[in-house]
Amino acid sequence: MTFQVFLQHLTNGMSLGSLYALIAIGYTMVYGILRLINFAHGDIFMIATYVAFYAVVLLGMQLWWIAFPIAIIFTYLFGRLVEKAAYRPLRNSPRISVLISAIGVSFLIENLAIVVFGGRPKAFPIPPMFNKVFNISGVSIVSINFFIPVITVALLIGLVYFINKTKTGMAMRAVSKDYEASRLMAIDVDKIISLTFGIGSVLAAVGGIMWGLKFPKLEPLMGLMPGLKCFIAAVVGGIGDIRGAVLGGFILGLGEIMLVALLPELTGYRDAFAFVLLIVILLIKPTGLMGQKLSEKV
Amino acid sequence: MLHINNLNVHYGGIHALRGINIDIPENKIITLIGANGAGKSTTLRSIMGITKPSQGSIQYHGEELTKYKTKDIVEKGIVLVPEGRRVFSNLTVEENLLLGAYCRSDKEGIKKDMEWVYELFPRLKERLWQKAGTMSGGEQQMLAVGRGLMTKPKLLMMDEPSLGLAPLLVKEIFNIVREIHRQGMTILLIEQNAKASLEVADYGYVLETGTIVLEGPGQELLKNDEVKNAYLGEAK
Ligand SMILES: Nc1ncnc2c1ncn2[C@@H]1O[C@H](COP(=O)(O)OP(=O)(O)OP(=O)(O)O)[C@@H](O)[C@H]1O
Ligand SMILES: [Mg+2]
Numbered sequence: 001m002t003f004q005v006f007l008q009h010l011t012n013g014m015s016l017g018s019l020y021a022l023i024a025i026g027y028t029m030v031y032g033i034l035r036l037i038n039f040a041h042g043d044i045f046m047i048a049t050y051v052a053f054y055a056v057v058l059l060g061m062q063l064w065w066i067a068f069p070i071a072i073i074f075t076y077l078f079g080r081l082v083e084k085a086a087y088r089p090l091r092n093s094p095r096i097s098v099l100i101s102a103i104g105v106s107f108l109i110e111n112l113a114i115v116v117f118g119g120r121p122k123a124f125p126i127p128p129m130f131n132k133v134f135n136i137s138g139v140s141i142v143s144i145n146f147f148i149p150v151i152t153v154a155l156l157i158g159l160v161y162f163i164n165k166t167k168t169g170m171a172m173r174a175v176s177k178d179y180e181a182s183r184l185m186a187i188d189v190d191k192i193i194s195l196t197f198g199i200g201s202v203l204a205a206v207g208g209i210m211w212g213l214k215f216p217k218l219e220p221l222m223g224l225m226p227g228l229k230c231f232i233a234a235v236v237g238g239i240g241d242i243r244g245a246v247l248g249g250f251i252l253g254l255g256e257i258m259l260v261a262l263l264p265e266l267t268g269y270r271d272a273f274a275f276v277l278l279i280v281i282l283l284i285k286p287t288g289l290m291g292q293k294l295s296e297k298v
Numbered sequence: 299m300l301h302i303n304n305l306n307v308h309y310g311g312i313h314a315l316r317g318i319n320i321d322i323p324e325n326k327i328i329t330l331i332g333a334n335g336a337g338k339s340t341t342l343r344s345i346m347g348i349t350k351p352s353q354g355s356i357q358y359h360g361e362e363l364t365k366y367k368t369k370d371i372v373e374k375g376i377v378l379v380p381e382g383r384r385v386f387s388n389l390t391v392e393e394n395l396l397l398g399a400y401c402r403s404d405k406e407g408i409k410k411d412m413e414w415v416y417e418l419f420p421r422l423k424e425r426l427w428q429k430a431g432t433m434s435g436g437e438q439q440m441l442a443v444g445r446g447l448m449t450k451p452k453l454l455m456m457d458e459p460s461l462g463l464a465p466l467l468v469k470e471i472f473n474i475v476r477e478i479h480r481q482g483m484t485i486l487l488i489e490q491n492a493k494a495s496l497e498v499a500d501y502g503y504v505l506e507t508g509t510i511v512l513e514g515p516g517q518e519l520l521k522n523d524e525v526k527n528a529y530l531g532e533a534k
Contacts, residue, residue, distance in 0.1 A: 167396070167400070170389065170393055170396065170397060171397065171400060173386070173388055173389055173393075174386045174389060174397055176388075177386050177387065177388050177389075178384055178386065180348060180380070180384070181380060181384040181385075181386065182397075183348065183368040183369060184346065184348075184368065184372065184377070184378055184380060184384075185372070185397045185398060185400050185401075185445070185449065186368075186369045186372035186373055186400050186401035186449065187369070187397070187400055188369055
């Protein structure tokens, strides 16, 4: 493999890793605050992509810069709605009830999507600026593969700033530690949890739209595989830890692309890479790469 | 300031509080003592709206508190320094204190109160950047009290602040209680350390399995034979 070809795969892997990271953060944030795997997260990602699709179709391709934000805002509200409808009423219920509710809401969204959007795949409309091919000394890069990591890094910086430097971010960290003590500090715990879902959904929406631009095929079940892989990315990195989710996402994205690039005969096992990685990590470091020792929620 | 009237609390089948009456006048230190499981924490949790009473009323400046959420009760000026400190171990000392001021927006006042808390607990100031979880038990207790004070309460309630502390630190905590009180705060103190708390208190209540069995001025309770027997470990 020439150096150019390697760079080509590298940019491809970085952009896939960015997408995984964005989606994995949603799993990890919700887990951090609710100790719950939000099984509907992949479906929220799918909804975002569809809404972006319809918004572009309705507004026209030139107005993509209005259509995409609409999809992001819609997904933000949708994520909060899912939390309010499926999780909030079960706040004081046993964890198994919440888990069942999570699986249920995921099935509900998938099947509603089949009914509403139709089961036949749709082609995601790609505005020309995301489709340009650049040639930099022999390495050809599609512009979307450049945009994805840049936007991801910008969002990550924003997120880290929000969580560590703002009052609401501080409250979020407090709530993830102790609901009751947070309430005693006049923090509205339900509001903070809802906001966490909203933020996770926004990241999934941005990820979903960029996913559509990179892999322009929409199906109602398109959230399943990325959802599963990003959940694995979050676990590999250490669930509950945002840095871990990012690390896990990049390991998964880069690993998957490099596996296919270096060992083309394993191309068929591409999706299996995530699962093998999961098993290996669970064997050597069950709490994930960034994971601290397991602590029970107080 | 705060009147508890015929308060009953049930946890499922357990009747944890059986119609207690407590009166907390302004600018006084009131103490509630009793053995493990007597219902002391339950009383405080009911005042904060964390536990919903099955019967009875809690009136604060003439207003019924039981219908409010915890958040609103904190905003009305009541704060609980909970049993077992419950500081946010993943946050720094400074962040814990700032969270105490979560419901406030008076920047100047917050800054002033931070300085006040540092004056009361100089040790916290040295450790602003330390994660609360890595501090010693005594330091965490100081942080818990400081965090409570940052809500700018009118009524400060403390649930066993001296639990697990060395005698010297216990003394320090009680000195702080006196100092805060001197500056005009009303305090409801819960303690297993009956002697120390009755000494600082203006008035005390003795709780036994959900019922108030004795009450009176702190000094009087200290001399009471039953109290001496049961809580002060003195023989008759
Ligand atoms: N969440 C709960 N669920 C069921 N029972 C409870 C709960 N909280 C308290 N209890 C019961 O209510 C009674 C009073 O408990 P409470 O915590 O108020 O006691 P306490 O006086 O604070 O004791 P300690 O000194 O040990 O802190 C106990 O019998 C306890 O087992
Ligand atoms: Mg107690």
